[in-house]
Amino acid sequence: MMYGYGMGGWGYLFMIVSSLLFWGLLITGIVVLVRHVGGSRSTGVTAARPEQILAERYARGEIDDEEYRRRLDTLRRGGSALAQS
Numbered sequence: 001m002m003y004g005y006g007m008g009g010w011g012y013l014f015m016i017v018s019s020l021l022f023w024g025l026l027i028t029g030i031v032v033l034v035r036h037v038g039g040s041r042s043t044g045v046t047a048a049r050p051e052q053i054l055a056e057r058y059a060r061g062e063i064d065d066e067e068y069r070r071r072l073d074t075l076r077r078g079g080s081a082l083a084q085s
Contacts, residue, residue: 050075 007015051072058068 054068054071054075057063
């Protein structure tokens with residue numbers, strides 16, 4: 001009459017695993033896409049203010065007190081001292 005009674009155990013296992021894999025990849029793709037698109041808008045790559053960069057260098061010990069104050073003064077005056085040097 002009939003050659004079998006439908007899918008066997010391996011058929012059901014393959015169906016379950018492939019469905020889970022499909023939905024997992026789909027959801028992962030959506031999450032990655034949302035993070036990529038949303039992240040570029042919210043964080044935005046903007047240049048740090050020069051005074052912030054100077055303060056960070058001072059905090060890391062890259063420059064001393066005298067150099068920090070001199071450069072900060074130059075920045076606040078609009079860089080006219082740099083143009084004269």
